[in-house]
């Protein structure tokens with residue numbers, strides 16, 4: 185088995201995949217997606233239909249979309265770890281993963297690129313709409329965590345946590361957690377999880393590329 189991950193260690197969705205690889209103890213080779221490398225980017229576009237990372241290459245199989253990458257990796261590792269074997273628990277893990285991707289990662293990936301636009305192209309209306317979606321997602325997650333669960337979908341670290349670790353870490357710099365203690369506590373546990381600590385160590389040499397202040401709350 186030989187796994188290659190097209191990614192950038194700073195990218196939230198790239199980290200989502202590398203957290204899963206580290207959780208499952210699956211060795212992989214990184215193919216760096218480097219915007220400054222024209223030939224590398226052309227090669228990347230041949231494997232990534234929408235130009236998005238991560239892309240996993242597993243032998244002659246190419247897997248796109250981070251959640252599908254994790255489902256594939258979990259199966260490769262024997263199954264039932266990041267995607268729980270119990271169907272109800274699996275549904276909850278997929279639900280949290282979808283909500284985090286759509287209502288946290290979505291607005292985050294719209295707000296951040298707007299910050300790089302040339303002067304005169306700002307979109308405060310779009311920024312406000314997306315900030316409101318993020319605040320709604322924080323409220324929904326706070327409510328979901330109120331049953332006392334340790335991780336995103338229950339007592340086991342799952343697919344739900346692989347994405348939440350990096351995505352919450354970046355998104356809270358756009359809309360702080362505020363008075364949501366359960367969300368804050370979950371995120372603290374994610375920050376201490378060895379697989380995510382390792383992903384953050386991979387990213388550290390690239391510095392802080394995000395045009396938003398570090399979380400102050």
Ligand SMILES: N[C@@H](CCC(=O)N[C@@H](CS)C(=O)NCC(=O)O)C(=O)O
Nearest residue numbers: 195196197235236237238249250251
């Ligand atoms: N739905 C995709 C989202 C992936 C995504 O947005 N990746 C970002 C990095 S965090 C990316 O590739 N951005 C590059 C670009 O949009 O040009 C997934 O889950 O894999």
